[in-house]
Amino acid sequence: MSSGKKAVVRIKDIALKAKVSTGTVDRVIHNRGRVAEDVKERVLKILKELNYEPNIMARMLGSKKQYVFAALLPDHSYDAFWMAPKLGIEKAEQDLRQYGVSVEQYVFNPHDPQDYVKMATKLTKKNPDGILLSPIYYNETLPFFEKWNEAKIPFVLFNTQIAEYDPLSYIGQDSYQSGLLAAKLVHYGQPNPCSILIAHIDEEISNAQHLVKKEQGFRNYFIQQNLSHHYNIISTELNRSSQSGFIKKLDEILESTLDLKQIFVTTSQAYDIAKYLNQRHVKNIKLIGYDLIAPNLYYLENGDISFLINQNPKGQGYWGIYQLAEHIVFKKEVPILKYLPLDVVTNENLNYFRDEKGSTFVEI
Template sequence: MSVTIYDVAKAANVSIATVSQVINNKGRISEKTKKKVHRVMEELNYQPNILASALMGKQTKTIGLLIPDLANPFFSELARSIEDSGHEFGYNIVICSTDYKMEKEAKYIALLKQKRVDGFIFASGFEKLEQVEALMNENIPVVIVARDFPMLPLNTVAIDDYMGGYQAASYLLKLGHTNMGIIALDVWSNRERIRGFNDALKEQNLEMRNDFEYITQGNENLIDAGKAVAHKYVTTSNPPTAIFSCNDMLAIGAIQAAKENGFHVPSDLSIVGFDNTAIATIVDPPLTTISQPIEKMGKEVMDLMISIVKGERKEQLRLTLMPTLVERKSTAKLI
């Protein structure tokens, strides 16, 4: 026999209305009572009927999060931050990994709409806007995280990717490097990082290497992809003295390629990554990288989503966070 809200109220010695307010995070309920009700719900294994609430026009306290690649530590850490922040507000996060495929994105959106989620969070990686525009036309709350679409009136929490690339180039130039390879996926965020990187070079009357090519995103392992591109660089007649990789996974692949080809990092080849995920601290040598404030991004995007769902925010918000360079042992001055 399933546990009902009446059973929870009786066990917690509170009214049914109080239990309902705790579940929906409404009303002026003391923290002591909230904790008591949540404890009883857990002890009784009580599950609120989310679908029934949705059919009655109430919030389901559920948000859909679509990310392109869970295997990328940046997206897994971002998802964790969003999930943790949502949990603090009593919201559940349903995480879907699209693998950069539009058909999977469409499939998950349809599924999440059937589940009556209160809103959608889209992480960077997708390039087409049809699905987002369709949701907006249905007045379903949408927030974009880790990228921006200036052409649409969207709520976004993004990093200044252009400035991140600019910082990377400026730092390597300061170390004396002028011959620099670049490893990047053909996605919006990486293109912005390369634009910033290239502008920093232009300020010094320098140009990008003419053998640079974007990696077309497929199903390959990002470390392997970075390794393959770095291998091409270091086996040319004019190998670079530094490589800028547009995420930490690509940078780790570059470190592996350098070692396998007899290059010492950083005395022979300096390598800079992007994201500052946990993996940057455990690779050998520890990775110099452009840090994204992942935890803050997760909190800000969830705060924004909840304010929209609750009807507290009417105007559009575009929040841009600044990246910072974290210097470790994978870079050195050019001797």
């Protein structure tokens, strides 16, 4: 049952009780100095005694302070995955507009580290109040972390984690755990011995730590379940830059692996495997992939992809900006790590994860 009529304490009440003016109380609260030591003590004591909490509405109202956040993220025209974070960022911007928050987006070509550096430099020059970024280039990112730390600009990472140079927080998925989850789904759908393919598409595995973790999680599931001998797990890196090379490599794998029953695609390109399997009229291989982008949804709906694991990319963008605001605008504490849930999406529950009416799901 809720508590009664808890009289709200105002600065005025504090001032009255301490026999000073509101200005003095204000100076004490904000530690602006110019208050006699004994008076300060007295006010501080009463502040704590009456459990004063500032009225956020009033605080926000008065100050016309504008906060400019910067978001550094890949251009979605190169990879549709990045559309969703962008939408999340824009939704957060809209929700926070009345608190004086605006977000400037700095978009780079995800295949060009130099462009990444260029945009990061440009962003830094603007000296924003907070930064949200997906640091897909490790080495190129570190110097900026140093700069931002020096300039005391808090930054939040999403989608890709770099633990060094403490960010304000990281928002994204737990890649290892998501590998475990994929393995569970594979195992559940394929209890009998067979071969399983892990496919990394269009990414240099040496440069993409999160894919390595996915694979580790996937393989470890079977080890933990004492099923290593049941399954023959192979992994490959595919590259779509050459369409014929892509197909040839898959042809080779299918020819040499007759009992292949499942393919786990660690990136968002499961649809390209589905397309290939369709072309080759292969029917008995099941597919699990990532991300609810349009081409994936097409194959999910007609059953060629069994499951998609949703990384909630829109939530990542939204929550990233929101975390910045929580810290900078509302001056609240924020968790350093914010893992978003691993959503198992099938044709049957797709509608609730799909971004139709501009809604998405995030943590409260």
